[in-house]
Amino acid sequence: MTTSLRVLDDGAWISVDDHREVRVSELWRLDAPGFCGCDMADLVVENFQEVGVDGARVETRVHGQCIACGETGVTDWLPVGRVRGGEFVEYDRSCVRRTRRE
Amino acid sequence: MPTDVENWKSEVYGNEIREHLFEFAERGFDSIPDDERDAWFERFKWWGLYHQRNGQEGYFMMRIGTPNGVLEPGQLRVVGEIADEYARGPGTNPIFGDAYADFTTRQSIQLHWIELSDVPAIFEKLETNGLSTQQACGDSWRNVVGNPVAGKDGREVIDAWPVIRDLNETFKGNDDHANLPRKWKVSVTGSADGSGQGDINDLAFEPAYKAVDGNGSGSGEGGGSGEDAVGFNVRVGGGLARNEPRFARDIDVWVPPERVSDVAGGLSALFRDHGDREDRYNARIKFLVDEWGPERVRETLQADYVDFELETAGRDVREEYTYNAGEGERNDLVGVHDQKDGRNFVGLNVLVGRMGAADVLELADLAAEYGSGEVRLSQRQNVVVTDVPDEKLDDFLESDLLEHYSPSPSPFMRGSVACTGTEFCSLSIVETKNRQVRFARWLKENAELPDGVEEFHVHLSGCTASCAQPQIADVSLRGMKTRKDGEPVEALDVGLGGGLGEEPGFARWVTQRVPADEVPGAIANLLERFADEREEGESFRAFVARHDDEELDAFVDPEETDYEDPMLHNTKRTWYPYAENDALDDAPPVPADD
Missing domain, CATH: 3.30.413.10 (Sulfite Reductase Hemoprotein, domain 1)
Structure with missing residues (x-):
C-alpha cells in the first residue's frame, strides 16, 4: 500500500493520504546539533519544506527558529510520525525529535 | 519534476473547476473523494474558496475580489446580506460576534464559515449583482489594486x-x-x-x-x-x-x-x-x-x-508619494478629502478591517443616503464613502455608525492593520485581529505620540506570509513563540521604520520574540524614547533610520503593564482559539448538508 505525502498551503501542512495531519506554529524540542549550538533546540515550526519517508517513518525538513538562541534555518530530516497498517500516527508533540543520522 | 499542485492544475484548473465545485456542492462536502481532497481544495482557491484550518473541516473562507476596491452602488448591501445569512459558524468571536466581513490589504472582502452547499446560491447572488470570487485566490491574476478613489481623487495624475x-x-x-x-x-x-x-x-x-x-x-x-x-x-x-x-x-x-x-x-x-x-x-x-x-x-x-x-x-x-510613507501628509485615505468634481470622499477607519454584517448593511444605507451609494476599500483595510456633497457632509459625519468607524480616529486605531491569524488561517503562528484591537485600545489610553506626529502605523502579521504587510509599517509585528517562566507563550518579533514613499524601505527586525503581553508596554516605551530624543520635526521613520539596531533594540524595552492578553497561552492545539471547549478533539463535525 502506498502512502501519499505532501506539503501544502505554502508549507502550512503535511498531508498524509489527503488528510491534513501535521501543522506549523508548534514548538518542537530537537536533538539537532547541526541546526544550532543549543544542547536541545526549541524550534518554532514556521514552514514545512519537504516531506518523505524512511521505512514506515514519516519525516520532514522544517524552516523554523530556535527560540532559545534565535538561530533560524532549515533542519535536517526530522521524524513526525509513523504509518502503521495504513494509518498515520503522529509522534507525541512533546517528544524530543532527533535528526536522521546517516 | 513538477509539483503535485502543478500536476493537479494540469488536469483541471481555471474556469472548468466551477462545474465540479457545483457538483460537490449539490452532493455535499462528503462527496469529495477522500483521496482527492488535497487536489480539490487547491483548485477551489481559483474560485475564491480556501478551506479553513484544521478543526474547521468543511468550512471555507470565501474571498470576493473587488477590482481597485470599488463597490458600485448596492454591492456593499449584497456583501452584508451574504455575510449575515451565510458567514456564521460554530465559533463565535468574543469581539466581533458572528457574521462579519473582513476588508483586506488587497482591497478584497473575506467571509468565513462558508459551507460548500451554500456556494451556488452565494455565487448567484454575487454575480447577479456584478461581484465575483473568480481568481480571488490561486495561481493566477488576483484582484487588481490601486488608489481606491481613482477617477475622483483631487490628487490624480491620470484616471486609472x-x-x-x-x-x-x-x-x-x-x-x-x-x-x-x-x-x-x-x-x-x-x-x-x-x-x-x-x-x-x-x-x-x-x-x-x-x-x-x-x-x-x-x-x-x-x-x-x-x-x-x-x-x-x-x-x-x-x-x-x-x-x-x-x-x-x-x-x-x-x-x-x-x-x-x-x-x-x-x-x-x-x-x-x-x-x-x-x-x-x-x-x-x-x-x-x-x-x-x-x-x-x-x-x-x-x-x-x-x-x-x-x-x-x-x-x-x-x-x-505619501501613502504608507511614514512621513508627510496623507499616509492613508482616512478623513474628509476633496473630489475633483467638488464633492467629497470620506475615509472611515475600520479597525483591523473587520466589520459586522449589521454594520455593513448600515454603512450601505448611509452611502446611499449621503453619497452615490458607492463604497470603496483601501489597502489599509479601511472603507471610503464617495460622492458626498458639501450640503450633506455634516449630517453624514454625525451618523451614529461613524462613532465606531471614525473619519478622525486615534492614531493607534487608524494605524492598525492585522491579518486573519490563527482564528482561521493554517499558517499563522499567533492570534492577530483581536490582539491588535486590544493593542490599539490600550495604546490609545496609555501611550502618546509627540506633538505634530499624527499617524503611527502598527501592522501585525501572524507569520512570514506578511498578509498584513508588516515590513512597511512604523512598528512591524510578526508572529513567533517563546517561553515565559518556562511556559510556551505567543510572542512577536518587532521591526521598526518601514514604509513606502519615494524611497521605500523595509522595517528592520530589531527585537525578537517579545511575549505578546509585553508588546504594548514595549511600544509605549519606544514612543517615550522617540519623544525624548527626537530632533525637531523628525518623523518616526527618520528617527529609526539614524539609530543602529542595538540602540533600537534598547528603545523597545518590553514590559508587563496592565494590558491583559487572553490569548498569551494559546499554544495548544485548538479547533477555534476562542471556543469554550477549544481542544482539537472537541472540533465540530463537518456541517450537515441542507
Whole structure:
C-alpha cells in the first residue's frame, strides 16, 4: 500500500493520504546539533519544506527558529510520525525529535 | 519534476473547476473523494474558496475580489446580506460576534464559515449583482489594486479606473493566463500619492509623463514635440512573503493607458512561460527578476511578448508619494478629502478591517443616503464613502455608525492593520485581529505620540506570509513563540521604520520574540524614547533610520503593564482559539448538508 505525502498551503501542512495531519506554529524540542549550538533546540515550526519517508517513518525538513538562541534555518530530516497498517500516527508533540543520522 | 499542485492544475484548473465545485456542492462536502481532497481544495482557491484550518473541516473562507476596491452602488448591501445569512459558524468571536466581513490589504472582502452547499446560491447572488470570487485566490491574476478613489481623487495624475476595469475584464477567466506558476498581483495607480502600493506587487503601473510625438508615441527623453503624455512606468517583481521581501524593480518601460493591457498580458505570459513550476517557494516572479535582472525581463518582453516598440521609462511622480510613507501628509485615505468634481470622499477607519454584517448593511444605507451609494476599500483595510456633497457632509459625519468607524480616529486605531491569524488561517503562528484591537485600545489610553506626529502605523502579521504587510509599517509585528517562566507563550518579533514613499524601505527586525503581553508596554516605551530624543520635526521613520539596531533594540524595552492578553497561552492545539471547549478533539463535525 502506498502512502501519499505532501506539503501544502505554502508549507502550512503535511498531508498524509489527503488528510491534513501535521501543522506549523508548534514548538518542537530537537536533538539537532547541526541546526544550532543549543544542547536541545526549541524550534518554532514556521514552514514545512519537504516531506518523505524512511521505512514506515514519516519525516520532514522544517524552516523554523530556535527560540532559545534565535538561530533560524532549515533542519535536517526530522521524524513526525509513523504509518502503521495504513494509518498515520503522529509522534507525541512533546517528544524530543532527533535528526536522521546517516 | 513538477509539483503535485502543478500536476493537479494540469488536469483541471481555471474556469472548468466551477462545474465540479457545483457538483460537490449539490452532493455535499462528503462527496469529495477522500483521496482527492488535497487536489480539490487547491483548485477551489481559483474560485475564491480556501478551506479553513484544521478543526474547521468543511468550512471555507470565501474571498470576493473587488477590482481597485470599488463597490458600485448596492454591492456593499449584497456583501452584508451574504455575510449575515451565510458567514456564521460554530465559533463565535468574543469581539466581533458572528457574521462579519473582513476588508483586506488587497482591497478584497473575506467571509468565513462558508459551507460548500451554500456556494451556488452565494455565487448567484454575487454575480447577479456584478461581484465575483473568480481568481480571488490561486495561481493566477488576483484582484487588481490601486488608489481606491481613482477617477475622483483631487490628487490624480491620470484616471486609472478604466485601465483597471479593462485588465479585470481581459484577464479574469482568460484561459491563456488562468494557470500561472504562482499568484500574480497587479497594481495600477494614477494618483501622485502612491496609494496603489505598486512597489510591493508582482507588477506595478505607476503614473509617469513622457514626451510624445504627434502620433502619441514616445520620442525619447525630452524629444518630440515637447508635449507630455500621461501614462505609466512599469515595475516588476515586488512582494513581501517568506522573509524574502522585494520592492518591484524598474524595467525602464513607459506605456500609454491604451497599451497597459498588452504589456500586462506580455509580462503575465512571460511569467507563465519562464516562472519556476518545480519549486513553489521559488515560483514568484520576484525570484525570476532576481535571476534575470530587470534588463533581461525588458529584453524578453520586447522580443517575445509584445509586437510594438517599448518606450523607455518616463518622468515619474514618486517624489510626491505619501501613502504608507511614514512621513508627510496623507499616509492613508482616512478623513474628509476633496473630489475633483467638488464633492467629497470620506475615509472611515475600520479597525483591523473587520466589520459586522449589521454594520455593513448600515454603512450601505448611509452611502446611499449621503453619497452615490458607492463604497470603496483601501489597502489599509479601511472603507471610503464617495460622492458626498458639501450640503450633506455634516449630517453624514454625525451618523451614529461613524462613532465606531471614525473619519478622525486615534492614531493607534487608524494605524492598525492585522491579518486573519490563527482564528482561521493554517499558517499563522499567533492570534492577530483581536490582539491588535486590544493593542490599539490600550495604546490609545496609555501611550502618546509627540506633538505634530499624527499617524503611527502598527501592522501585525501572524507569520512570514506578511498578509498584513508588516515590513512597511512604523512598528512591524510578526508572529513567533517563546517561553515565559518556562511556559510556551505567543510572542512577536518587532521591526521598526518601514514604509513606502519615494524611497521605500523595509522595517528592520530589531527585537525578537517579545511575549505578546509585553508588546504594548514595549511600544509605549519606544514612543517615550522617540519623544525624548527626537530632533525637531523628525518623523518616526527618520528617527529609526539614524539609530543602529542595538540602540533600537534598547528603545523597545518590553514590559508587563496592565494590558491583559487572553490569548498569551494559546499554544495548544485548538479547533477555534476562542471556543469554550477549544481542544482539537472537541472540533465540530463537518456541517450537515441542507
